[in-house]
Amino acid sequence: MDKKPILIFVNPKSSQIKEYTLSFRRIGLALLIVLAAVVFSFKYSVHLIGKLSQNSRISQLEKENAILRAELKKISDRIAELRSNLDLIEEKDDRLRAMLDLPPINEDVRQVGIGGGESFLANSELGSVSFGSELIETLNLLEKLDREIRLEKVSYQKLLTTVERRQDSLQYLPALIPVQNAYLSSGFGNRIHPIRKRRQFHKGVDLATNRGTPVIAPADGYVTFAGTNGGFGKFVQINHKYGFETLYGHLDKIYVRKGQFVKRGDKIGEVGSTGLATSTHLHYEVHYNGKPLNPVNFFLNDMTY
Incomplete structure (x- = not known):
């Protein structure tokens, strides 16, 4: 005959003893129920912890999104x-x-x-x-x-x-009158040559003044000629860059040499009457890209040297 487990319960107050006979089947069922409860509790705990963690992460992300939106607004x-x-x-x-x-x-x-x-x-x-x-x-x-x-x-x-x-x-713009206190004795354009007595194009202007009056450079540039040049007598030519050149004829004295760099206001010679000239004056020309222009158009009163 199989022995069955007996569960003895003693009441501590009344000292009564009660006996319960258990079958192996009931014990197995109870253990199964307990195991199922433990597994369920574990799974529920894991799920609950995961959900709490997820909610916490979502809350953190929402805060970060709010901060990013605020920063994006500042950038915009x-x-x-x-x-x-x-x-x-x-x-x-x-x-x-x-x-x-x-x-x-x-x-x-x-x-x-x-x-x-x-x-x-x-x-x-x-x-x-x-x-x-x-x-x-x-x-x-x-x-x-x-x-x-x-x-x-x-x-x-x-x-x-x-x-x-x-x-x-x-x-480098020839914007000064090369002699002071002079007057225009002959202008730019067609005229009767004072010596040859025939109509001829005057490529510059004649500025009449006293002999020995200083002739100054109207702009920075390099001297390309300094010496005697036929009817111009003592003659100076200056290249001012950007296509501008100036020419000076009938000088009494020359103070520059070929290849010398002169600055605006430097003395390059003195007024005279060398070459084909009837009186003391400066013959002055302004060329741009090889073409003679009216020098009067370059006399700017507000330019200084």
Whole structure:
């Protein structure tokens, strides 16, 4: 006969003893129920912990997204401010170009700018972000701003080069009267030659003054001739760069030599009447790219030396 397990229970107050006979089947069932409860409790605990962790992560991500959105808003505002400043720079660029007689930058060129890669619109990874469209728009604006700034830098360099060249060319522009206290005794153009007595084109002007009056260089340049030159008598020629040359005839004395660099206001000789001359005067010519021009048009009263 099989022995069955007996569960004895003693009441501590009444000292009564109770016996319970258990079958192996009931014990197995109880153990199975306990095991199932333990497994269920474990799985539920794991699920609960995972859910709490996930909720915590979602909360953290939401906070991070809020911070990123706020920063993105600040960046967008900053881009708008830079856009406004760039518009002012573009307006000044147009005004400077007008002052320097340069063509304005075409509006289509301004819209495209210089350089730059592909647009961020095609980036599918950014599009999957919760605020991806805002981010893509901001990045595209930033890229466009970068291209326009590079365009303005190139334009500014061109403007600077033009201004520097104009300043430099002004230094070489024959803009002074080469003799002081003189009067125009013969102008530029057709006239009757005072000695040959025939109609002839006068390539310069005659500036009458006292013998020995200093003759000065009207601009910086290099002396290309200094000596006697036929009917011009004692003669000096100066190359002033950028196509300008000046010629001086009938000098009494010459103070420069060929190849010498002279600056505006330097004394190059004295007025005389050497060569074919009827009186004391300076014959003065201004040439541009080999063509004689009326020197009177270059006498600027506000130029000093």
